[in-house]
Structures are given as structure tokens and as C-alpha cells.
Amino acid sequence: MSKRPLILVTNDDGITAPGIRMLISIMRQIGDVIVVAPDSPQSGMGHAITVNATLHLENVNIDGKQPEYSCSGTPADCVKLAVREILDRKPDICVSGINHGSNSSINVIYSGTMSAAIEAGIEGIPAVGFSLLDYNWSANFKHCRSFVETITRQVLENGLSDGVVLNVNLPNIKEKEIKGIKVCRQARANWEEEFDKRTNPMGRDYYWLAGTFVNMDNGEDTDEWALANGYVSVVPVQFDLTAYREIQKLNTWKLN
């Protein structure tokens, strides 16, 4: 690519989160950056869009180094607004994150970070969601830099197949302990939820969602295995959800 690529940056932790500020600084080394991100944290929003409420968009100045817009909506809304209202041309890549916390295995389903990447993919924009396995706001993202840069440059160089975006997770270990980048499949895992039931001062019950992550997959080709063994995981993610192998089985049913 001869001229500098146009890079759309978003996330789901909000435009001031340390993870997106690190991602912006990495992307400035690669191309021209524009930021459109939520004005507040949107974790657990899944692929939500704002259909029954209005959206606000503010041109904000955070570090003065690139154009930035904060949006009252979800990560998917940010991508839609960027493409339709802000950008003059389609960006060469959309990067989302770096998320404070894992989006590996089944978490991809609940992930606002990945919903932004998927929304970009639906728009035909190569897209990557990046997440660090550390939920803390004060997480250290320094060791992410070289891996995020390598993956982004490879996407710009090679492109992605139509209908595919990347889900990248980074282990929370020292840079020198990271063994490399590993292409993986999504591990079969789930959350065994427990609800913490409490009573409020007015005597009404309420619940907090809690739970334990359970990896039910022994495969060594999964993102969970890679992360547990010191690798950065890269899972190609598709948004054609059709379970093709089930179609034949369903055609044997007595439906008509």
C-alpha cells in the first residue's frame, strides 16, 4: 500500500479507556487514524444497536493528535455512524479495543468489542477486535504493542475473505514470555452463572450476575489453549451463522 491507510478505531470500554488510547497510539505508526467510540463503557452489550432512541455524536479533542468523536450509542452504532456520517471514504481497516478483559471462546457472543468489528465486516471493511486478558482499568497494555502492530499490518497487506473478521486475544503475561501468535478456532466453553441475590433497603430482591468460566474443550487448536500456553490467539470469525451441516438433518424432519 503506497499511501497511508485510513484506520477507524473504536471500542466498547469508552473513548477514554487506556486500552483504546494504546490502540490509537499503535495505529498512528501505521496510518491516518480517526476515532469514533462510545462516550461511556458498553461492556456486555453484545451486538446491540440503538433503534428506539436518539444518538448523539460529539467532536471531541482528547490528545489533539487525530480527529475523534464520542457517541452516545453502542460500538455497532459507532461504526454505522462513522461510515455513514463522518467518513468521506471507506476506511482500509477498522480496529476495535484494546478491550479490558477477554473476548475469547464464547465471550465473542457477548462482546461489544467484537460487535464493532463484525459491524465493520458487514460493511465490507477488514476488521479486527483486540482484547487483553486483564479486566482492570489500570491494565498494562505495553506488551500488546508489537503483536497488535504485526497483525494489523498483515491484515492490511493480505486482506480478509468476505464475511470474515478477526478476534485477537492477548495473554496478560510479560512480553518476553509470549511465545508468538497462533491462529485458532473458538473453544467450546460457557459460563456457569450464579446470581448473587440481595435485598434492597425497600425490601425488594435484586440480582447481580456472577459466574465461573468453564472451558469444556480439550483441543490444542483452540484460543483458550493458546492463551493458557502463552500465545496471542487469532480466531477468524464469521457472521453467516448458518449451521450448514444441520440442514441435511432438518430436511429429514416431518415439517410439511
Place this chain on the structure above:
Amino acid sequence: MSKRPLILVTNDDGITAPGIRMLISIMRQIGDVIVVAPDSPQSGMGHAITVNATLHLENVNIDGKQPEYSCSGTPADCVKLAVREILDRKPDICVSGINHGSNSSINVIYSGTMSAAIEAGIEGIPAVGFSLLDYNWSANFKHCRSFVETITRQVLENGLSDGVVLNVNLPNIKEKEIKGIKVCRQARANWEEEFDKRTNPMGRDYYWLAGTFVNMDNGEDTDEWALANGYVSVVPVQFDLTAYREIQKLNTWKLN
């Protein structure tokens, strides 16, 4: 199945929506029904879960015919709460809907109706999301009855493969015009959004999301084709989002 199946009913339009009341009445013919549904409409919520706020659950009496709970959370929250806090045993099936409006093709990504079915699928419960191609609150669901019943009974009889749930959409035409039930793949389609930009009385700009649905898929094996040609569409949906065919390609990249 000798004894009556236990059926969990939920939706994303809220517990009082005509669509879920019809679904409940159909399910009462098939088994023992329990309802756990949002206390207000949740359309466009995608696969959101409530991680940073509390959840309320109320035992409500709407028609006195089955136990019902309204929940302050999302459709996915409803399924989690039902399984962990309300039910003594795993339900034999979870049905979600009947949604007021289409969840065909790419809409599956944004769908609260389908997120409830997927959440149930993650929990190992056979699950179906039903949607009618009519967004109106006063939509007529009568012609859905026999198709919804047939599909539900077939799921109970045959089961679904691990990791697969069904996305069922019903055309908004007269019952006698419906040609039958067709197993399909998800059509390749998207929304060409336009944002309706307005200025509020305080002079601040805001946006409404609008847009046009564009089917880019000429296949006659898609849900869009089936619905346009008078069929009820059934798409098997998976939540392993791995794009397996892309893995080989990514392994040729210079990642390490």
C-alpha cells in the same frame, strides 16, 4: 415423550406483547409452560447481558394460566435467570418470540429474540426463535399457530445437534397462501443505513437510525428467498463463529 415437556417461553418485545401471548397459548397445547420475559421492549439489543447493573425479577400474573416472571434485563438475562434461579430442572425446549418483525438473514446478529434462543443453546437446551414479518404491535399472529406448533413438536421429537438452534421466520400473508416450511441458509444481506439528522430545541444535533434492507444474495436456498416466495423459513444457527476455511489462509501469513 411420555410426560408433558417443560417449555421455557421468552421474547424481546416484552412480556405483554401480543406475539409472546400467542406463543404461550400455542405452547400450552404442547406442554407445561413457564414464562420469563423482559418487562419492556428490548428490540435491537443483540446478545446483550447485564453485567454492570442489577436485575429485578417479578412473579407476575397476566392470564393466570402458567407461572410468569417479568425481568428488568435483556432476553439473554431472562434465560440465564430462568435456568439458574427459577427452574428446578432444565427445560425440554426454550422458545422465543413470536417477534414483531423479521429476524431473517443478517438480522439474526441484532436480534434479541435470537439471542435468547442462542443463550438457551449455550446452556444445552434445544431452542427456537420465532419471528413474524410484521413490525406492528397489532400484528395478526393467527396464521403462525400451526407452523409454530409443528416446528416445536419436531424439535422435541428429533432434538437438535449440540451447538445449533433454529431461527424461524414467518411471512406476513394469509395462512392458505403459505406454501409450507423450508429449511434454508442465512441470506447474504445488509442494511444500508441512513441517519436522520435533526437538531433539538437546545440546538444540539442528534440522529435517528434508519435504513434500507438490501438482499445481495440470489440463491434460492436462502431464508430471504423462502419468505419472498411464501414459505416459512427455518435456518439452523450456530454459535461457534469460527470461520474454519480462513484458518489455512491465515497460517500462510507472516505472524511470527
